[in-house]
Amino acid sequence: MNSLPALVRDRQICVCVGAGGVGKTTVAAALALEAARRGRRTCVITIDPARRLADALGVATLDNQPRRLAGDRQSELGIGDAGGLWAMMLDMKSTFDDLVERFAPDAEARERILHNPIYQHVSDALAGSAEYSAMEKVYELAEGKEFDLIVVDTPPSQHALDFLEAPQRLIEFLDSRLVRMLVHPAFAAGRFGFRVFQRGAQRVLKLIERVSGVGFLEDVSDFLLAIEGMSEGFRERATRVRSLLLGSGSAFVLVSGPQRRSLDDAERFLARLEQTGVPLAGVVVNRVRGWPDGGAPPRQVPDGASRPEAEAALARALAARGGEGFPAEDAARAAVDCVDRYASSVRRDLEVTEPLVEGSRRAGRFAVRVPELAGDVHDLEGLVGVAAHLFPDPDGR
Amino acid sequence: MSGPGQTLLERRLVIVTGKGGTGKSSVVATLALAGAQHGLRVAVVEVGLEEQIPGLFDPAAPPVGYPGREIHPGVTALRIDPYAALAEYLGLQIGVRGVVDLVFRNRAFRQLMDATPGWRELITLGKVWHLEQMRRDDGSPTYDLVLVDAPATGHGLTFLDVPRVAVSAVRMGPLRRHSGWVEEMIRDTQRTLLLPVALAEELPARETAELVERVREETGVAIDRVVVNAVAPAPFPSGLDDLDRHLAALPAETPLPGLPGPPVLAACAAHMRARHELNRHHLAEIARDTGLPLLVLPQLPEGVRNVADLARLAGPLLAAPEARAA
Incomplete structure (x- = not known):
């Protein structure tokens, strides 16, 4: 049976997914905090935390290094010697550069890639590459075995699973015959059976050249030639990252808000997650307006008198x-x-979030509503408050 | 000179941007309706995968797709499918539609295009440029006002930056020339306005401040006001600002027929007051950090569902923006 306490006790990786603006970062940080309090060495990887929350976690700089929370802060928060809380703010651009550094076959190829005008424009924009970079970092930390649990906050993206699918797209691209043609035109042309394709491809290349002008294709071709050498290592690595994330040590948590739009997004995410075979453990519906005593709101106000x-x-x-x-x-x-x-x-928030919550429980997953708090969560005390709602039952501590 | 003196309807192109969930699309739809009510012919362009705008005018509206449809008198909506726009563009460049079709059927071409960044933004903005340029037989613009529902903020700026990148990455040829035209349109502060939509909440407030700063530093696109959407009204009438404290001061056991006890009443009121104060705090923060006047749109209890809801927002959206002292 899936539950949040079981998740933070047993898993090695927890990936928080969901649309932007639902408080994913806060939920990820609160989960990590609670795991640490329950005695696990936990690292939370955040993408774009609110400034004050980043300050509170001690990760105000983008240096791609996990930072441990100061010892006195840890003991104030009830994190004992067995556990520990680290936080890291991900610089996605530099992670992609790291990738090039790692997989470029030699120093010369590396320099050619990093200085190619095409690379400089594409590395931020390469479909899903930023999302994938985040997962690269997770893999690296998981391999390091320094942590019992890594909690990841994923970047908001229009395509729910860019971070899983981006490497496949990149590989398909590197393998595509058009790219081979650009890189090794002579090789492709010399092969029997490529003739029909070749005519099509040449037409494409001519067309691109006609619109884009001479020179652009040369830069593209040079870029492709340079990254071609990365393809093998990258492919192997991407496969391993994928099996780590989809493996039994991982759990995905879908975070939503109570707004209609946010719930629609959550339903779409859910469908995609199920289709991909992602190990979805449960749903957190964040910032649901709650009745003060924690009970059910009256059916009407006033109720039983005029x-x-x-x-x-x-x-x-x-x-x-x-x-x-x-x-x-x-x-x-x-x-x-x-x-x-x-x-x-x-009543409205309860009602509109019910299908998501009920559906999740029917599927054997957990579903937790976190009430809207009176203020923004921007310090560790605020996270403790969120954690108290995520883990209403203080067992296991 | 551009500035809050120029109303939103006096531009040719308004690009609306904002973090996901800020209600950017309802601002676009409201502006479209307001334009049509003022006798303008309006084109509304969406770029996402899901169409939002037609459904805001009429929840039963079928999708408009590409090349679009008139969804309300004076309002034409379209969703730019980058491949359809690319086929249209290449058709115009090559002149032979058959060649373009052949190329589009090539699997490798699709793979190459799927993996190539930037062109979607470029072709989309190219289409926007084209809509702005279109003329009727009498020489008047086909559309007086073109509205773009741009991608969420982070990506929104990349979106606007693509023509510049294209001009710098492509050394010569038609693509460079056309990118130059698009670039010129975007930076024309008389013609084009970037309109950020925020919420009076922590992250949207911060993102908006960052967006405005980056726009000023990097792109030179005109930006002269910020829309703050879905701002809840004050929970209590004026003069009763500390109502929750009066409720909290009542003896807990006071019998109140039909009502929860005073502690629950006080907690509800205190929560609403706290959220309202938080809103006001973030409004002041947006005004201070951007240095721009704000257009505050009220929260509608059920959200924006139809054209009547849009009509309720049109007035506040066209009002003179408020300069707020922080």
Whole structure:
């Protein structure tokens, strides 16, 4: 049975996925914090945390190095000697450069790639490469075996699983015959059976050249030639990263918000995750407006008395306290109105998030609602508050 | 001179950008409706995979696709499919549609294009340029106002930067020339405006400040106001700002027929007040960090569902933006 306590106890990798703006970073950080408090050496990899949260985690710089939280902070947070909390802010651009450094066959090829004008423009934009870089880093840390658990916050992306699919696209691209043609035109032309293709490809190349002008294709071809040597190592590595992420040591957590749009995105993510065979452990619905005592909101406000009756009783109570000149009747009306509006927003959030929550539980996954808090989460105390909602039952600590 | 003195409807091209979830599409749809109500012929361009705009006018609207359809009197919507736009462009360049079709059927060509970054943005902006340039027989613009629902902020800037990159990466030829035209349009501060949409929340506020800073430093695209969407009204009437404290001061056991006890009432009120104060804090932060006037759009209780909801937002969107002292 999937549960968050089991996840932070047993898994080695936890990947938080979901659309942008739902509080994925906060959830990832709170999960990591709780895992550390439960005695695991945990590293949280964040992509783009709010400044103050980054400061609180001690990772204000993009240096791609896990930083351990200061010892006194750890003990204040109840992180014992067995556990530990590290955080790292990912610089995706430099990780992609690292990739080139690692897989370029020799120093000359490496320099040619890094200085090629095409590379300089594409490395940020290469479809999904940023997302993939994040996973590269996860693999590297997992291989290092320094941590019991690595929690990853994924970049917001329109395509749910860019980080899994990007390497495949890159490999297909490197392997495509058109690319071979650009890199080794003579080789491709000399092969029997490539003739039909060749005519098509030459037409394509002519067309590109006609529109883009001479010179552009030379840069492209030079770039491709340079990265071709990377292809083998990259392919092997990408395969290993994929099996690590889809393996039994990994768990994916889908994070959503209660807004209609966010829930639609979550449904789409869910379909994609299931299709890809991702080990989805459960769903966190973040910032759901909750009723103050934690129970169910009233069906209506007022409930069981008429509005004038309720307002009059409240006005009497307020007048008795408010002193002379206090507009008790206006205050009572405003209070009933405000509580009525809040109760209906709580009911609405419960209702619209129910299909996602129920569906997740039916599929044997966990589903947790985290209430909207009164303020932004930008310090470790705030994370402790979020963790308390993610792990309502303090077992295991 | 560009500036808040020029209304949103006096531009030729407004590119609306913002973090996912800020309600960027409803701002685009509202602006389109407002334009049409002022007698303008408006083209609305979407670039994402999912069409949002037609559904905001009419939840039952079928997709418009490419080349698009009039979805409301005076409002034509289209979703730019980069491949369709590329085929159109290459058809114009080559003149022989059959050659283009042949090339598009080539699997390797698709693979190459799938993996090549930048061209989608370039061809999309090229199509936007084309819409802006289109003329009727009498020489007047086919569309008085072109609105673009741009990708989410981070990508939004990359999007606008692509023509410049193309001009620098391509040394000669038609692509370079055409990229130059697109580039010129984007930087024309009289014609084009970048309109960021934010929420009065922490991350969108910060992203908006970063966006404005980068636009100023890197692109030179006109940016003169920020839309802050879905701002909740004050929870209590004025003069009763500390209502939650009055409720909290009541004895917990006060009998209130039909109502939860005073502690629950006070907690609801306190939560609403705290969220409202947080909103105001982030509004002030956006104004301070961007140095730009704000257009504050009210939160609609059920979100934006149809053309009547858009009409409710049109007034505030066309209002003179508020300069806010932080």
